[in-house]
Amino acid sequence: MGNTNKKESNPVQIQNLNAGLEVLAEDVRCSICLEVFEDPISIDCGHNFCRGCIAAHWSGISFMGYQCPECRHLCHKDRMIPDFRMKNIVDKIGPALQGASAVPLVEMEDPSDPGTAVQLVGLNEEGMLVVHEEVLKTCLQAEEVKNRPVCMIAIIGEQRKGKSFLLNYLLRKLRSLETGDISWMGEDDQVLDGFEWRAGIQRTTKGVWIWKKPFFINSNSEEIAVFLVDTEGSLDIAGNKELTVKLSALSMLLSSHLIFNVSSSMKETDLEYLEMFAHVADEVGKAFSLQPIQHLDILVRDWFYPPVYGVTGGESYINDVVIKELQEASKYPKVLDILKNRAHCYLMPFPGRRIMVERTGALKDMDEDFKETLNTYINGLVDSAGSHVKKDNREFKLTSGKLAEKIRRFVEVIKTNEYSFSSPLEVHHALLHVSRVPDTGGRLF
Template identity: 45%
Template sequence: MENKKTSIDTLELLKPDLTCSICLELFQDPVSLECGHNFCAQCITCHWDSGVARSQTPCCPECRRSCDKKQLVPDTRLRGILENMDFLQQKESYDGCSAEAKPLELVQTNSNTDFSLCLNVLNQCLNHPQAKNNPVCFISVMGEQRTGKSFFLNYLIRGMRGLASKDPQWMIRERDLQGFQFAPGDKSITKGIWIWSQPFILEKNKKKVAVFLVDTEGAISLEQDKETNAKLVALSMLLSSHQIFNVSRLLKETDLEYLEMFLHIAEEIGKCFNMAPIQHLDLLVRDWFFPPIFGKEAGQTYMNKVMQRISDRYPRIQKILDDKVVSCCLLPFPGKKVASSCNGNPEDMDLDFYQHLRDFITDVCNSATQHVKRRSDGHILTGEELAENITKLFNLLKEQVFGFSLSLDLLVTQLHDMRMVEAARKELEDFVKEQDSSTKSMFASLKTVPSNMFKLISSKRNEILNGLKGTLKSPEKCQVMKNFEEEIQKIVKDFQDSYRKRFWGQCTALGGLVGGGILAVAGGIVGVGVAATVLTVEAAAVATGATVGATVVGSGIGAGIGAAVGKAKGKERVPKEGEENLFDYVDDDDE
């Protein structure tokens, strides 16, 4: 640890000598001039080709010595130093088992019925400098308590480090298995959702991918009530992009029921956040003993037999199997020494278990860059974007009061209703934005008086409310409707106030143009008693007064609002709702 710290500190001291004096960044493709000074190849070329320097003899920006453009020499020594520095910095970030890295409780279960999201942990991990603006992959291990999840997670830590350092002996480099906590016997340590504090940084197509490891043991806990379990499942489903469902000996009916319920929740989560319910799922069957054939190929054969047996009782499991997002792996019994101790050292493993565990971990690590978190439309999420989604889901779940009769099906209906409300809200907001955008200009605004715009918006609001009412499913749908109606009424009112003020401001401004004689034909805008009759003249033509009399459609030329409001000389009075006659807003002595 001390050697690594010394190396990094030395590199920090060298940074001034590795920085281009033009862009003030570390050299990119460094070159040397005849005088011995170094610059980025692109920086010095752009400097010499700039307008000021083009007419002058090329010279060094630092010592001003004349240089020959053809004498630029790539500096391989500097490039080697920079590559070594980049390697050491990446190695430091890869070192997930360094003293600073440890498991952190992302979602804490405060009691049997309460849970909380630790925002500090969320920000520390997903807004990590290597994850905030980069794609992220979350590998989570789930299953019943005491099924070896922490054991697999800790070997995943070793596997990730081995992948980064290209060390073929990663399985046996460390004697003690360190990382996520676990204990022998029936005692359970982990509750809630835990995450490894530092990402493992891999590369795909020259782009960095931040890989996190997650323990979701609390999602299936007999010590907690169904409500907390269901909410933890929802959060872990949104968080994970590669899930490992860990079961003992064989897939039992209870395992299939758990998995079907997980998928039911994941389905609604996916609809809420525009994501696939499952991106990739590994069914890991440990302690497999009949017949003595192991690995993924044997696992696929086993899954085919399982699906023949369960028929159509688990439609969601059947669907993900058909979508090819699931694989199954059979692992043999690890050996008596591993089963009776908490160390899990490789030398204690039976040989066949050691080999199949190594192959499984290697496959998961190598495929991590393929399983970055993404939306259904293909958009790849960054750490920052995923953190926003996790916070949003947590707040939604926290607001819901399910009571003691919660079932996973009830949670699904609540998630469904949340999705329907979100879609209805977006539909109204988009409609309001469309109306607002289409009436921004003066002449577009004058085509629709406030009362007509209010009728249009109110009609859309009622249409959305009626449509939403028929889609809600939860027992609390009446309260949901009431809350939503109050919410969108505020949206409508805010737009009404804004539109009314803008409309009358536009009228006053247009009247000022007419009254001031700027338009060639005074008053040739709107007929008596009709606000903003359809105009067919472009704004530029109207502003210059050209062809106004020939092109404006309407009646009462010379007696419209133009002259009247123009005489007001900028006076503005916001009308009351329902008022339409523009003459009502002009003082009697101005008529």
């Protein structure tokens, strides 16, 4: 016989339990990394932090003494007392809190709305980086997505080399996920829309832009929200180098699938640029508890010779030319590690003179070999999106809502006074320094 005294859960009790977990979540999260405590310790003032987070925060020489990030009380950096009671609480309820979120609820807009590109990060009147709160709430903290795993596909690279153009064809594919043939690319004369783009030499994208509405894909019985992110072009001699450094660093850290868009070949400037951001992503990623550079595509545009395109030509080029030269020259160790372990290369031919002249992005103006490689690349990217969910540095999947909080904090840390960046190493040290100060109030950067 079964247990006749078995009680069924009351919906009100479940609701109260969930509310209790939400409240408890605030007490078992580290205020530095915003995640559930890992190896929690207590410092002199009584506040708790992850051991690694407070050690990173206090690393180096402090002329102001070692202050608590929460109350600013002066503490002794060697008096970190393990908090076993907190650790036991985290071990017991931590998994249940992985889905808990303290972000506000925001209703999604009309589902029939096809969406639009909106600026997530830009500049205010004083020239300082700012997050547009309404965009963050509407996109990443909407009720429909805030507790879902998220795949962020972002693109960085030199200005005016077709980044927004590529994202717009990716938009077309995501709008036609059920289409099994090339018809997802649209009609021959269909004008390309989505993220703002145009052929020519004038810059189009300013700041960091996100497609307002997510696309949902199923992977291993789990629904994942996919967002597309466009970034202001770098390596622009007329632009603000410091600003583009920070914007690209943000895109690199928030993305789970990063596309590094280069022209013709991997040049010295491209390698230097990538080495710089690899340093930044590793060090700042530790401070923000983010897994740096989860997956990188080296997308070489306008490839000329030999005429072998796609992943076959790309892997041959990276392995037989780029990696070989880096090993012989003993330069750019971070890039070398990424290319060996976390990157793929894809070669795309010149799209054709007509598409550059007509400026509509229509299929009828593309050379056939470009159309074919574009179709193959976009299909492969979408098919792999489910395996590129954003994760923290402990391999936990990040929800859209949690990622939104990290974006807020990152921009707060780097919203600027001017720094003079003359080398990748200088950028690395500058960003590393401010990444360890969770509450700058705009004073340092």
